[in-house]
Amino acid sequence: MTGQPPTAIDTSKPHPAxxxxxxxxxxxxxxxxxxxxxxxxxxxxxxxxxxxxNRAFMHRATRWLAGNGIRQFLDIGTGIPTEPNLHQVAQKITPDARVVYCDNDPIVLAHAAALLRGTPEGVTEYLQADVRDPDAIVEGAKKVLDFTEPVALSLIALLHFVSDEEGAHDLVRRLLAELPSGSYLVMTHATSDFTPEESRAATEKMKAAGVTLALRSREEFTRFFDGLDLVEPGVQVPHQWHPELGEPVPGQDDGVIPGYGAVGRKR
Known part of the structure; x- marks a missing residue:
């Protein structure tokens, strides 16, 4: 495992993971x-x-990417392991896939061994770092991934915890700038477009607990993909992106799921 040594787990405030x-x-x-x-x-x-x-979207997007020749994945905001993990999905299709997981919660580090059980042909690694420090992520990821070959950058349900003041869009651009042509950006993101009152209340509650919740509109979400070619069917409510690649989640059709998902290819 690469990255900084583990730090104490802060149980005084909630953590998104x-x-x-x-x-x-x-x-x-x-x-x-x-x-x-x-x-x-x-x-x-x-x-x-x-x-x-969100998990189901990640599974479907990974299947699509692995099926289209992508063999390297950088998953930031990994979260606590819940099978199947991204490397298990990718390596089932492409046994030699290389995967770097990254998260900033020490409890994820404590469970990183579960993330590292992959195929003999493939490589899985865990990096303890924060998305707000893209240079550290790139430095660590380059020890495992070949940045001269396409990489899928996965940011699932992560960027709505990074505010505009922290430069969420700039962070994504910085990470993408390191990746070669043919790489992909995979994202889901919560929105207030469908439930403005509930979303406003949720944002205030999270703020009071010391957690940023930056819910973005469809337009603001789409901006993350500026300069990329969106994979069809483009920006969608997450469960409507290539549903044929996975099993439906019970309850996903009970009203609109307040979020967006998309995959974009770097030219």
Whole structure:
């Protein structure tokens, strides 16, 4: 494993990776994460469905990419391992796929061994770093991935935790600038477009708990793909992106899932 040495787990405030784990029914979370998770559920009971829809999108996008010749993946904001993980999906199609996972929560580091069990032909590695430090991510990833060959940059349900003041769009551009032509950007992102009142309340609750929640419009989300060629069917509600590549998530059609997903190719 590469990156900085582990730091103490902060249980004084909720962390998105641990909240995500709670939504998915996992046990690697703390009371502060469950408490905030329950507050989010009170605002929108579809939140656990949204978490599963994001996972399902990642699975389908990875299948599409591996099926189209991509053999390298950089997954930032990995979260606590929930099988199947990205490397398992990719290496089932392309056994020699190389995958670098990256997250900033020490609890993810504690479970990194589960992320590193891949095929004998492939490579999986874990990098402890924050998306707000793209230089550290690039430096670490280059020890495993060949940046002269296409890489799929995966940012699933991550950038809505990075504000405009922190330069969310610039961070993505910085990461993409290191990748060669033929690389891909894979993203999902929460939005307030469909549920403005609930979203406003959720943003305030998360802010009070010390967690940024930057819900972006379809236009703002699409800006992340400026200069890229969007893979058909373009920007979609996540479960409507190539649904034929996976199994539907129970509850995904109960109203609009408030988020967007897309895959774009670097020219």
């Amino acid at each position: 641990r909240m995500y784990d709670w939504y998915l029914g996992g046990k690697d979370n703390y009371p502060v994460d469950e408490e905030m998770g329950r507050q989010m559920l009170a605002l929108d009971p579809r939140v656990p469905v949204m978490a599963r829809v």
